[in-house]
Amino acid sequence: MEHAVEIFVSSFTRILIPGILVSIPLTLISFFFALVIAVIVAMIRYANIKVLSEICKFYVWVIRGTPLLVQLFFMYYGLPKIGVFWSSPFICAVVVFALNEGAYASETIRGALNSVPDGQIEAGYCVGMNFVQIMLRIVLPQALRAAVPALMNGLIGMVKDTSLASNITVTEMLFQTKTIITTTYEPFILYIEVALIYLIFSTVLSRVQVIVEKKMNAQVGKAS
Amino acid sequence: MIKVRNVTKKIDNLEVLKGVDLSIEKGQVISVIGPSGSGKTTLLRCMNYLTVADTGEMEFDGVSYDMAKTSKKDIEAIRKKTGFVFQSYNLFLNKTALENVTEGLIVARKMSKDKAKEIAMSALRKVGMEDRTNHYPSQLSGGQQQRVAIARALALNPEIIYFDEPTSALDPELIGEVNNVIKELANEKMTMIIVTHEMNFARSVSDKIMFMDEGRVIEEGTPDEIFNHPKEKRVKEFLEAIIRS
Ligand SMILES: Nc1ncnc2c1ncn2[C@@H]1O[C@H](COP(=O)(O)OP(=O)(O)OP(=O)(O)O)[C@@H](O)[C@H]1O
Numbered sequence: 001m002e003h004a005v006e007i008f009v010s011s012f013t014r015i016l017i018p019g020i021l022v023s024i025p026l027t028l029i030s031f032f033f034a035l036v037i038a039v040i041v042a043m044i045r046y047a048n049i050k051v052l053s054e055i056c057k058f059y060v061w062v063i064r065g066t067p068l069l070v071q072l073f074f075m076y077y078g079l080p081k082i083g084v085f086w087s088s089p090f091i092c093a094v095v096v097f098a099l100n101e102g103a104y105a106s107e108t109i110r111g112a113l114n115s116v117p118d119g120q121i122e123a124g125y126c127v128g129m130n131f132v133q134i135m136l137r138i139v140l141p142q143a144l145r146a147a148v149p150a151l152m153n154g155l156i157g158m159v160k161d162t163s164l165a166s167n168i169t170v171t172e173m174l175f176q177t178k179t180i181i182t183t184t185y186e187p188f189i190l191y192i193e194v195a196l197i198y199l200i201f202s203t204v205l206s207r208v209q210v211i212v213e214k215k216m217n218a219q220v221g222k223a224s
Numbered sequence: 225m226i227k228v229r230n231v232t233k234k235i236d237n238l239e240v241l242k243g244v245d246l247s248i249e250k251g252q253v254i255s256v257i258g259p260s261g262s263g264k265t266t267l268l269r270c271m272n273y274l275t276v277a278d279t280g281e282m283e284f285d286g287v288s289y290d291m292a293k294t295s296k297k298d299i300e301a302i303r304k305k306t307g308f309v310f311q312s313y314n315l316f317l318n319k320t321a322l323e324n325v326t327e328g329l330i331v332a333r334k335m336s337k338d339k340a341k342e343i344a345m346s347a348l349r350k351v352g353m354e355d356r357t358n359h360y361p362s363q364l365s366g367g368q369q370q371r372v373a374i375a376r377a378l379a380l381n382p383e384i385i386y387f388d389e390p391t392s393a394l395d396p397e398l399i400g401e402v403n404n405v406i407k408e409l410a411n412e413k414m415t416m417i418i419v420t421h422e423m424n425f426a427r428s429v430s431d432k433i434m435f436m437d438e439g440r441v442i443e444e445g446t447p448d449e450i451f452n453h454p455k456e457k458r459v460k461e462f463l464e465a466i467i468r469s
C-alpha cells in the first residue's frame with residue numbers, strides 16, 4: 001500500500017506535465033481549427049452554395065460515419081504510403097482532431113444558423129444590408145451564441161479524445177501513463193491516476209462553460 | 225409617387241394576390257384593411273421585394289420596374305427609399321436599441337460612427353426612446369421594441385414607410401404609444417402604407433382606405449366613404465362583424 005501511494009505521488013507530475021504541455025495544447029489548437037472549419041462549412045451549407053455545399057456534405061458524412069481511431073491510423077500510417085508524410089505525430093493529430101470535431105461542430109452551427117428567425121434577415125435587407133453583411137453581423141453572432149453550450153460539450157469531449165493520439169505516438173498523458181506502467185507494473189493505480197487528471201481537466205472546462213454562457217447571456221441582456 | 229399595377233402572387237398553388245393595383249402620392253397615408261388571409265402582408269412584402277411577385281409593374285418616382293424580375297441593383301435602390309416596420313418588430317437581437325438604428329447607417333450607408341449615432345439619437349428621441357438606447361431587445365417591452373423599429377426605419381430617411389400591423393402583437397395598453405408615433409409621422413406628412421386591424425386608428429390617420437379580400441382590392445375610398453357608406457356587401461359585413469365583437 002505504501003508502495004502504491006509512492007508510485008501515485010511520484011507519477012503525478014510525470015503524467016500532469018504532458019497533460020499540460022501536450023494534451024491541453026492539442027485540444028485547444030485542434031478545437032480552434034475545428035471552429036474555423038465548422039463556421040465555414042456551416043455557412044456554405046446554410047447559404048446552399050452550389051458544388052461547395054455538396055463537398056461539405058460529403059466531408060461531414062465521411063467523418064461522422066467513420067471511427068476517430070480509424071481516421072487517426074489512416075492519416076498517420078496510411079497516408080505515408082502515398083507519399084504524404086507528417087513532420088510530427090502532433091501535427092497529424094491536430095489535423096485529424098480539427099477535421100473530426102469540425103464536422104460535428106459544423107452541424108451544431110448549421111442548426112443554430114437555421115434557428116435564427118427569418119425576420120432577422122428580412123430586417124437586415126430592409127435597412128439596406130446585403131446577404132454577406134447580414135450573415136456576418138446579425139445571423140452568425142446569434143447562431144454562435146446559441147451554439148455555445150453544444151460547442152463547449154464538444155470541447156470537453158475532445159479533451160478525452162486526445163488520449164487516442166497515444167496510438168500514433170503522440171506523447172500525451174495516456175502515452176506517458178503507459179510508459180510508466182511498463183516499468184512499474186502498476187496499471188491499477190496509474191490508470192486511476194490518469195483518469196483523475198482527465199476528470200480535473202473536464203471539470204475545469206465545465207466551469208469555464210458555465211462562465212462563458214453567463215457572460216454571453218448577460219451581453220444580450222438575458223437573465224441566465 | 226408609387227404606383228403598382230396588377231400584382232399577382234401564388235404561394236403553394238394558392239392565389240394570394242390576384243391582380244392588385246395601388247397608388248400613393250407623396251405625403252399620403254393609406255390604410256389597408258380586410259379579413260385575415262386576404263393578402264395584405266403579401267402585398268407589402270412584394271412592394272419591398274421580401275417576396276417576389278409573379279407579375280406586376282411598379283412605378284417608383286417615375287421609374288418603372290417589372291416586379292417579377294427587378295434586378296438586384298434596382299431592388300437595392302428601391303429598398304433604400306423605403307422603410308419597413310414588421311408586426312413582430314424584428315429588431316436585431318444581438319444589438320442594442322442604438323445599434324439597431326445605427327447598423328443600417330454604418331454598414332449599408334457607409335456613414336461614420338459619430339454621424340450615424342447622431343442621426344440615430346435624433347430618431348430615437350422622436351419615438352421617445354432616447355433613454356433606453358443601451359438596452360437589448362430582450363430588455364424592452366413590445367411597445368418599446370416597435371418604437372425602436374420605427375426609429376430604425378426613420379433614421380434611413382425613407383420616402384415611404386410600410387407598416388405591417390405594427391400593433392397587433394402588442395398588449396392593449398401598449399398600442400397607444402406606437403399609434404401616437406405613427407400619428408405624429410402622419411402629421412409631418414410622412415408617406416405611409418399601413419396594414420391594420422384597428423379601424424378607429426385607420427379612420428383617424430388615413431387619407432385613403434383600401435379594403436382587401438381574397439387577394440383583391442374590392443373597395444377603396446376616403447375613411448368616410450369606407451366606414452360610413454361602404455358600397456360592397458363584403459365590406460359592410462366585415463365592418464359590422466368588427467363592431468359587434
Ligand atoms: N410563406 C407562405 N407560405 C404559405 N402560405 C403563405 C405564405 N405567406 C402567405 N401565405 C398564405 O397567403 C394568404 C395571404 O397571406 P397574408 O399574410 O398576405 O394575409 P394577410 O391579409 O396579411 O392576413 P393577416 O390579417 O392574418 O395578417 C394566406 O392564406 C396565407 O396562408
Ligand SMILES: [Mg+2]
Nearest residue numbers: 264265266389
Ligand atoms: Mg398579415
